[in-house]
Amino acid sequence: MIAVYLLLFIPLAGMVVLSMWGDRPNAERFNIRCNIAALAASVWLAIDVLWNGPQLSAGKLLYIDSYNVYLIALTAFVGLTTSVFSGPYMNHEREIGRLTPRRLKLYHTMYQGFMLAMYLVLTTNNMGVMWVAMEGATLATVLLVSLYRTPESVEAAWKYFILCGVGIAQALFGTVLLYFAAEQKLGVGGDALLWTVLHDNAGQLEPAILGLAFVFLLVGYGTKIGLVPLHNWLPDAHSEGPTPMSAILSGLLLNDALYAVVRCKILVDGSLGNHLAGHLMMGFGLLSFLVASLFLHRQTDIKRLFSYSSIEHMGLMTYAFGVGSPWATFAALFHMTTHSLTKSAIFVTVGHAAQLAGTQRMDKIRGLILTQPSIGWGLAVGTVAIAGFPPFGVFASEFLVLVATMHDYPWLTPLLLLGVGLAFAGLFRHIQPMVYGDVPEGQKPIHANLWPVMLHLALVLWLGLAIPSFLGNWFSQATQLISGALPQ
Amino acid sequence: MSITDLDLYSQAILLLAGLIALTSFLMLGQSRLVRLVFIFAVQGCLLAGATAMAAGVLNYPHLYISAGLSLLLKGIVIPLLLHRLIHRMGLHREMDTIDHPARLMMGGTALVVFSYYVSLPIVQHSTLVTLNAIAVSLAVVLLGMLLMISRRQAVAHVVGFMSIENGLFFAAVVSTYGMPMVVELGVAFDVLVAAVVFGVFFFQIRASIDSLNVDRLSKLTEVER
Numbered sequence: 001m002i003a004v005y006l007l008l009f010i011p012l013a014g015m016v017v018l019s020m021w022g023d024r025p026n027a028e029r030f031n032i033r034c035n036i037a038a039l040a041a042s043v044w045l046a047i048d049v050l051w052n053g054p055q056l057s058a059g060k061l062l063y064i065d066s067y068n069v070y071l072i073a074l075t076a077f078v079g080l081t082t083s084v085f086s087g088p089y090m091n092h093e094r095e096i097g098r099l100t101p102r103r104l105k106l107y108h109t110m111y112q113g114f115m116l117a118m119y120l121v122l123t124t125n126n127m128g129v130m131w132v133a134m135e136g137a138t139l140a141t142v143l144l145v146s147l148y149r150t151p152e153s154v155e156a157a158w159k160y161f162i163l164c165g166v167g168i169a170q171a172l173f174g175t176v177l178l179y180f181a182a183e184q185k186l187g188v189g190g191d192a193l194l195w196t197v198l199h200d201n202a203g204q205l206e207p208a209i210l211g212l213a214f215v216f217l218l219v220g221y222g223t224k225i226g227l228v229p230l231h232n233w234l235p236d237a238h239s240e241g242p243t244p245m246s247a248i249l250s251g252l253l254l255n256d257a258l259y260a261v262v263r264c265k266i267l268v269d270g271s272l273g274n275h276l277a278g279h280l281m282m283g284f285g286l287l288s289f290l291v292a293s294l295f296l297h298r299q300t301d302i303k304r305l306f307s308y309s310s311i312e313h314m315g316l317m318t319y320a321f322g323v324g325s326p327w328a329t330f331a332a333l334f335h336m337t338t339h340s341l342t343k344s345a346i347f348v349t350v351g352h353a354a355q356l357a358g359t360q361r362m363d364k365i366r367g368l369i370l371t372q373p374s375i376g377w378g379l380a381v382g383t384v385a386i387a388g389f390p391p392f393g394v395f396a397s398e399f400l401v402l403v404a405t406m407h408d409y410p411w412l413t414p415l416l417l418l419g420v421g422l423a424f425a426g427l428f429r430h431i432q433p434m435v436y437g438d439v440p441e442g443q444k445p446i447h448a449n450l451w452p453v454m455l456h457l458a459l460v461l462w463l464g465l466a467i468p469s470f471l472g473n474w475f476s477q478a479t480q481l482i483s484g485a486l487p488q
Numbered sequence: 489m490s491i492t493d494l495d496l497y498s499q500a501i502l503l504l505a506g507l508i509a510l511t512s513f514l515m516l517g518q519s520r521l522v523r524l525v526f527i528f529a530v531q532g533c534l535l536a537g538a539t540a541m542a543a544g545v546l547n548y549p550h551l552y553i554s555a556g557l558s559l560l561l562k563g564i565v566i567p568l569l570l571h572r573l574i575h576r577m578g579l580h581r582e583m584d585t586i587d588h589p590a591r592l593m594m595g596g597t598a599l600v601v602f603s604y605y606v607s608l609p610i611v612q613h614s615t616l617v618t619l620n621a622i623a624v625s626l627a628v629v630l631l632g633m634l635l636m637i638s639r640r641q642a643v644a645h646v647v648g649f650m651s652i653e654n655g656l657f658f659a660a661v662v663s664t665y666g667m668p669m670v671v672e673l674g675v676a677f678d679v680l681v682a683a684v685v686f687g688v689f690f691f692q693i694r695a696s697i698d699s700l701n702v703d704r705l706s707k708l709t710e711v712e713r
Binding site: 002038061128129130131133135136139142143146149152154155157158159161162166169170171173175176177179180183192194209211212236240245295298326356451 | 532565606609610617618622625626633636647651653656658659660663664665667668670671674675677678681682685686688689691693695696697702705707708710
């Protein structure tokens with residue numbers, strides 16, 4: 001259990017240190033070291049859980065089971081690789097004068113602050129603390145969106161703050177209702193908001209109140225997932241902030257918000273005994289999936305393009321969790337992993353591509369493969385992976401979602417296939433001319449660190465070919481927790 | 489059951505619920521920013537009063553802490569902060585235009601009715617007071633959103649945002665006798681940080697568009713113009 005405390009302490013300490021010395025030249029290295037330490041703690045935690053099963057901390061405030069432990073490890077891993085990328089990236093931004101030392105200090109501090117909020121969302125056992133941490137993640141990132149102080153970025157940050165703030169307030173209302181329902185059965189006291197307690201007593205909770213609570217929780221956390229029609233902040237915040245932030249927003253924040261919704265769904269399913277929560281998630285998820293894949297076609301900004309792709313994939317995962325059969329749940333968990341790895345790799349590449357071309361406008365980015373083959377190939381391979389081509393992991397998880405749909409809701413299969421096809425076309429019509437195409441005059445290679453991309457894509461490839469047994473074991477256990485049965 | 493059959497505590501809570509809803513309507517119709525912030529402070533004080541009363545009558549001492557917190561934060565610190573910002577930005581004489589005030593008020597009324605309708609499933613499992621409290625707090629949340637929708641001033645948006653928090657807090661106090669302490673402290677911390685971040689944003693927005701009229705934040709669009 002020490003590993004959990006360590007996991008929460010490291011980013012907290014990092015935050016304090018970086019808030020004092022975050023503008024020094026070696027701050028980025030310190031940032032990376034914090035993330036290495038956090039990754040080590042998360043691996044330790046993962047091994048602990050693998051051997052000893054789910055763990056509850058002494059004050060019952062923290063709870064680790066197979067469902068959140070793999071997300072913790074994933075969060076720590078993506079946090080580390082993104083911080084490795086952020087070093088040279090932020091230096092370049094500083095050289096071209098987009099950043100001052102003070103803003104760099106803010107950036108480094110909030111990077112660790114964001115990681116702390118993410119770990120707290122994942123590890124906490126208290127639904128209220130989960131809300132607090134989720135709001136904390138907004139607060140940590142909102143000033144980073146406006147880091148460049150351009151009119152566009154200030155607008156994006158304001159939109160992000162207002163929409164997510166109001167949205168997440170609905171989740172607090174849902175949490176209050178949840179507590180209200182629990183308190184009637186379990187009595188007044190701090191325990192009635194603990195997830196483990198709620199889960200043990202889910203059958204006794206009042207279904208009418210829990211159903212109402214879930215609607216608010218879904219709308220609240222759904223704003224953070226970026227579900228249509230609550231998605232408006234997402235493309236703006238992703239496109240205007242610094243690219244490392246886009247990578248961690250897409251790869252981590254969206255996942256963790258979905259994690260929160262699924263935790264609530266487990267409780268509501270236990271109380272209601274019907275499929276209301278699942279149907280709501282299926283509806284919102286499918287709508288997001290289809291609308292976002294249509295929007296892919298109209299984009300002109302490369303980061304906006306990939307943020308719509310994030311909405312599309314989050315929609316698919318929400319849908320799959322909504323279907324709720326063991327296979328669909330397994331697929332959704334798997335897709336969370338593959339999408340998070342692939343999308344953060346893509347944002348890293350996109351960041352380099354935008355620095356190379358000096359713009360984020362897609363019609364100005366040309367000839368990447370000729371100017372700097374590593375960036376060009378990174379973008380091409382990343383796009384192939386995210387569009388769901390074999391042999392990458394995204395293909396495997398999307399295919400599983402399709403199979404599960406064909407089994408339970410065959411009439412929805414054409415819609416899914418349509419969405420996948422639309423998304424594929426939407427991505428490639430933009431990416432192809434950027435990767436190939438003629439090199440604009442004066443475009444020169446830049447200093448880029450692409451090993452995070454290679455590593456992520458290699459992992460996604462590996463996951464597409466074979467799921468390691470410990471990971472499959474976690475997925476199966478989490479599937480059993482969420483859907484009540486093992487996939488077979 | 490008639491209202492006079494209830495004990496004094498329930499009657500007082502119902503009165504406070506009514507007053508809190510009233511302050512929300514007053515905010516909706518108030519176009520001067522300074523007064524808007526003042527009404528918001530009154531709402532915060534009413535909230536703190538309701539919490540303190542619940543603490544005293546029902547004997548939940550930990551509610552005194554949250555009553556103190558909400559008095560301090562929502563009754564004093566945040567309104568003062570906003571007040572100073574309004575003066576520093578020279579907005580204290582400015583009027584925010586409200587389009588169609590009559591329709592806005594009708595819309596607000598409709599939202600209250602809607603909140604009662606949504607809260608109906610709860611009434612079977614609880615007392616009259618809880619139903620009213622949950623319905624009113626949901627109404628305050630929705631009225632806060634309506635306030636944000638109908639205004640153009642960034643300050644008014646912040647007031648709407650904070651009054652949404654007030655509504656949630658009221659629900660927590662009256663229906664569940666307050667959330668666990670760790671959650672209350674966390675929420676209070678978040679609200680405080682949010683208030684500071686909002687302050688930072690006012691300056692950023694003013695530096696970028698030279699006013700706090702958020703209608704002019706219109707650079708990001710979905711399609712090419």
